Amino acid sequence: MAGYYEGLFILVGINIIAVLGVSILTGFTRLFSFGNAGFMAIGAYTGAILSKELNTPLVISIIGGMIMAGFIAFLLGKITLGLKGDYFLIATLGFGESIRVIIENMQSVTGGARGYSGIPMKTNIWVVIISVVIAVWIAWNLLHSKIGRNFQAIREQEMAADAIGIDSAKYKNYAFVISAMFAAWAGVLFAHYFSFIVPIMFNLVKSSEMTITVVIGGLGSLTGSIIATTILTLLPELARAAAEYRMLAYGVAVVLIVTLRPSGLMGYREFSFKKTVAWIKNVFNRKKTSSPEEEENA
Amino acid sequence: MIWQQLVNGISVGSIYALMATGYALIYSLLGFSNWAHGDIGMIGAYIGFFSLATFNLPVWLALIVAVAGAGLVSVISERLAYRRIRNNNSPTMFLMIAAMGVSITLQNFVLVTVGSKFKTYPQILPVKAISVGGIYIGMLDLISFSVSLLVILFLYFLIERTKFGLAVKAAASDMQVASLLGINVDKYIGLVFLLAGSLAGVSGVLLGMKYTVYPQLGNFALKAFIASVFGGLGSVPGAIVGALFIGIMEVFVAGYVSAGLRDLFTFTLLIAVLVIRPTGLFGKDIQDKA
Numbered sequence: 001m002a003g004y005y006e007g008l009f010i011l012v013g014i015n016i017i018a019v020l021g022v023s024i025l026t027g028f029t030r031l032f033s034f035g036n037a038g039f040m041a042i043g044a045y046t047g048a049i050l051s052k053e054l055n056t057p058l059v060i061s062i063i064g065g066m067i068m069a070g071f072i073a074f075l076l077g078k079i080t081l082g083l084k085g086d087y088f089l090i091a092t093l094g095f096g097e098s099i100r101v102i103i104e105n106m107q108s109v110t111g112g113a114r115g116y117s118g119i120p121m122k123t124n125i126w127v128v129i130i131s132v133v134i135a136v137w138i139a140w141n142l143l144h145s146k147i148g149r150n151f152q153a154i155r156e157q158e159m160a161a162d163a164i165g166i167d168s169a170k171y172k173n174y175a176f177v178i179s180a181m182f183a184a185w186a187g188v189l190f191a192h193y194f195s196f197i198v199p200i201m202f203n204l205v206k207s208s209e210m211t212i213t214v215v216i217g218g219l220g221s222l223t224g225s226i227i228a229t230t231i232l233t234l235l236p237e238l239a240r241a242a243a244e245y246r247m248l249a250y251g252v253a254v255v256l257i258v259t260l261r262p263s264g265l266m267g268y269r270e271f272s273f274k275k276t277v278a279w280i281k282n283v284f285n286r287k288k289t290s291s292p293e294e295e296e297n298a
Numbered sequence: 299m300i301w302q303q304l305v306n307g308i309s310v311g312s313i314y315a316l317m318a319t320g321y322a323l324i325y326s327l328l329g330f331s332n333w334a335h336g337d338i339g340m341i342g343a344y345i346g347f348f349s350l351a352t353f354n355l356p357v358w359l360a361l362i363v364a365v366a367g368a369g370l371v372s373v374i375s376e377r378l379a380y381r382r383i384r385n386n387n388s389p390t391m392f393l394m395i396a397a398m399g400v401s402i403t404l405q406n407f408v409l410v411t412v413g414s415k416f417k418t419y420p421q422i423l424p425v426k427a428i429s430v431g432g433i434y435i436g437m438l439d440l441i442s443f444s445v446s447l448l449v450i451l452f453l454y455f456l457i458e459r460t461k462f463g464l465a466v467k468a469a470a471s472d473m474q475v476a477s478l479l480g481i482n483v484d485k486y487i488g489l490v491f492l493l494a495g496s497l498a499g500v501s502g503v504l505l506g507m508k509y510t511v512y513p514q515l516g517n518f519a520l521k522a523f524i525a526s527v528f529g530g531l532g533s534v535p536g537a538i539v540g541a542l543f544i545g546i547m548e549v550f551v552a553g554y555v556s557a558g559l560r561d562l563f564t565f566t567l568l569i570a571v572l573v574i575r576p577t578g579l580f581g582k583d584i585q586d587k588a
Contacts, residue, residue, distance in 0.1 A: 032391055079573050085390075086331055090527045091572050094565035101562040204520075208398055215395050248406035254399030258392050259382045 006125050010193055012233045013128035014186045015213075016226055017135045021182025022210045023217070023225035028143055029175040030155040030219070034207045035076075035092030036183045038099035039069040041202035043184025044191040045103060045110055048119040051192065058122040058192060062131075065188040066181040073180030077173040096207055103199045115198035116191075123193035131189060135182065139222055142178070151175055155220070216257050217264050224266030302433050303553050304546060309439035311545020312446035313508070316501035317522030318529070318537035319453060320494035326470040326532035327490055330390045333397035334375060335498050336519020337404040342368030342499030343506035343515055344408060347417050357422050365499040372495020373488055375400050381484070401516065408513045417511040442504040449500055450538060456493075457534065466490060470532070521548075524568050530581025539579060 018040060025031050043065035050061045080091040104113045111117070142148050150171045153161040162168050191197045209232075217228030236246045257264065317339060324332045346364030349355040355363065379396045386392075427434040457463035468476040469483050477483045498519075505518055522537075525544045529536025544564060551563045571578065 030389075032394075080569070083572055083576050086325075086394075086531060087527065087572055087576060087578075090524070091569050094524070094568040098562055098565040098569075101559070101565070105556075105558055105562070212395060212398060215392075244410050245406075247402060248410055251399050251401070251403030251406055255379050255396050255403065258388075258396040258399065259379055259386075262383070262386055262388045262392055 008234065008237055010123065010125060010128045010189075012230050013132045014123075014189050014193065015229045015233050016132055017189070018183050018186035019210050019213050019217075019225050019229045020135055020139045020222070021179035021186075022214045023222055024139060024143065024151070024182070025175050025179035026211060026214050027217075027219045027221065027225065028148065028155060029151040029172060031081075031172060031175060032089045032211060033092040033176070033179070034089055034204060034211065035096035035099075036179060036210055037202040037204070037206035038092075038096035039073060039180040039183035040187035040190070040206070041099055041103060041199065042069045042072060042180075043187030044197050044202070045116065045187075046184070047188030048116055048191040048197060049109070051120050051122070052118060058127065058188075061192070062185055062188045065184045069184030069187075070177045070181045073177045074173065077176040081169060081172045081176065093204065093207075096202075097204060100199045100203060110199075113199060115196055117196045119191050119195045119197070121192060121195045123189045128189065131185065135185065136222075136226070139182075143222065147171065147174060152220075212254055215264060216254070218266035218269075219264060221264070221266035221270055223271035224264055224269075227271065228265055303549050305433055305435055305439070307546030307549035308542060309436075309443055309545075310549060311542035312443045313501050313504050314522045314525050314545050315538045315541035316446050316449060316497050316504070317519050318526040318541040319450065319534050320497045321519075321523055321526040322529070322532055322534045322537040323466075323490055323494045323497075325526070326534075327466065327473075327487060328380070328384070328390070328393060329532075330393035330397070331523060331526075331531070332494070333394055334400035334404060334516075335397075335494065336516030336522070337401045338368050338372050338375070338495050338516075339498035339502030339505070339519060340408065340511075340513065340515040341371050341404060342495075342502035343511045344412065344417075345499075346503040347419060347506060347511050350422065351417075351420050361500075361503060364503050365496045368499025368502060369492045369496035371404070372491045372498070376488060376491040381487075405513050405516065412513070414513060417506075419507045419511070422507075438508055442508065445500065445504065449497065453493075453497070453534065462486075462489065521564065524564060528568060528571055528578055530578030533578070533580040536578060536580030 018036065021039075022033070022036055025033055025036075046068040047061035047065035050056045050064045051058070056064070076092075076095055080088055080095075083091055103110045106112070143151070150161070150166045151174075153164070153166055154168050154171060158168050187202070190201075213228045213232050214225050216232070217224035217226070232250075236250075239246050239249075317335065320335050321331060324330070324335070342364045345367040346360050349360040349363045350357070379400055380393055383392050383396055427436045428440070429435075457466065465476070465481045465486050466489075468479070468481055469486050473483055501522075502515065505515060509515075521544060522541060525540035526537040527540075528544065529538070529540030544567075547567065548560050548564060552560045555563070
């Protein structure tokens with residue numbers, strides 16, 4: 001049973017790393033991408049091939065996968081980031097699905113649609129913990145640096161950002177490359193945990209799941225994304241008994257959140273321990289005076 | 299051989315066209331891609347299947363029930379999800395995410411209630427093919443092509459020649475001004491959802507007859523969606539041209555290059571078109587307004 005919980009923990013960690021990338025791209029730069037599963041696939045396959053064929057240590061495989069995905073994202077971003085709104089989204093969707101088809105057709109290198117097996121199982125709980133801590137640290141510091149503020153300026157209004165001298169094309173490409181690298185990181189860990197990967201694991205459904213997670217967590221909240229990932233990864237597992245209904249409930253939940261609480265779980269705010277304590281105290285105080293609730297969870 | 303492939307391509311393309319017009323209609327009004335459109339078609343296919351196989355309705359009645367049912371589901375989804383989001387003034391991307399939720403909901407609702415088994419439509423049309431100068435045209439292909447053509451002509455008439463079409467075009471060009479001029483925008487959005495849902499229902503039934511019915515049938519609509527982007531989001535003629543083009547290209551790639559690479563060609567073409575012409579073939583230029 002300990003192994004089961006460890007597996008869940010590892011899965012949550014891997015998903016958090018991938019979703020952090022989407023959060024930077026979608027939550028902070030307001031670019032919607034359906035191609036992140038494609039980058040995850042690039043990372044997973046690059047890392048797996050490096051580990052299996054060249055016996056590289058895991059760190060090198062991760063870095064190799066990230067560089068590969070980052071490079072491809074850079075080229076793709078150069079040609080597609082000029083597209084607006086839905087058109088950009090469709091281009092990334094086309095890219096993600098293309099990657100899957102290309103991997104399926106590169107039989108000799110990737111094993112094709114039947115999958116790539118025999119990847120050394122190097123992902124364990126410690127690797128995941130260290131990876132998540134580093135990933136969160138990088139994402140947090142990035143978003144609180146000049147680059148992160150430029151992202152948010154582009155999110156609020158691209159034209160205004162351009163007008164005050166932010167090279168929005170450049171920073172949009174930064175966000176795109178960074179999110180691809182996070183996805184690839186998660187992909188490499190994923191491959192080294194299951195030791196077997198199939199292209200269909202990285203399909204459109206996976207990409208849309210990541211975007212939905214970020215929306216549920218709150219566009220513009222890093223901690224919101226982390227909380228949403230944890231909930232959405234664990235809930236289906238806890239509700240095993242009702243397995244048939246869990247995807248139905250998931251669909252309904254997405255609609256309810258987007259319609260009734262459009263800012264997501266956290267809105268623009270970040271989770272902070274101090275504020276939570278203050279909020280709990282406030283709840284108790286309010287009960288005494290019995291005034292209607294006004295402030296949401298902070 | 300080439301002509302045979304062309305006929306097959308047009309037959310696939312005409313079903314894509316039916317779906318793609320639905321995407322274009324909704325995009326032109328609300329500026330979002332209705333991700334659940336294909337799943338509404340799937341619901342239509344199931345309603346058609348059950349009215350034929352379980353309730354033994356005559357074919358024409360079954361078709362009407364299926365189309366009306368799909369239209370109704372479309373309207374309900376608009377009432378419950380999209381209208382509230384519009385009233386919230388949320389970014390339009392939220393509409394699309396809600397549509398993704400609706401899509402997941404519909405697929406899994408069918409999965410839970412009906413099950414994942416493939417259903418085959420009862421044999422209501424003769425399977426024989428007619429031969430015209432050495433080209434074989436399946437009866438079903440011929441019928442689906444004619445139905446698509448009729449529906450699209452009807453749609454053209456509706457949009458270009460009626461008061462309804464005028465109101466829809468006015469709302470599409472500027473919703474606020476249209477409502478100031480006395481057009482009940484909410485009513486027309488509902489009607490457009492009814493229309494788009496019915497179109498999806500027709501294509502769902504045709505797809506169900508051509509292949510089988512299963513909960514993921516809606517994924518067919520991805521190609522129709524690509525077609526509507528290819529033709530220019532929000533443009534009905536563009537969607538039709540794009541759908542026929544993609545249908546024909548798919549059949550040719552599968553026939554002459556490799557069936558496995560079919561989707562790769564479609565997606566590469568999509569990205570290439572967007573890079574060269576960022577608004578598709580007939581799309582309006584969208585610019586940020588200061």
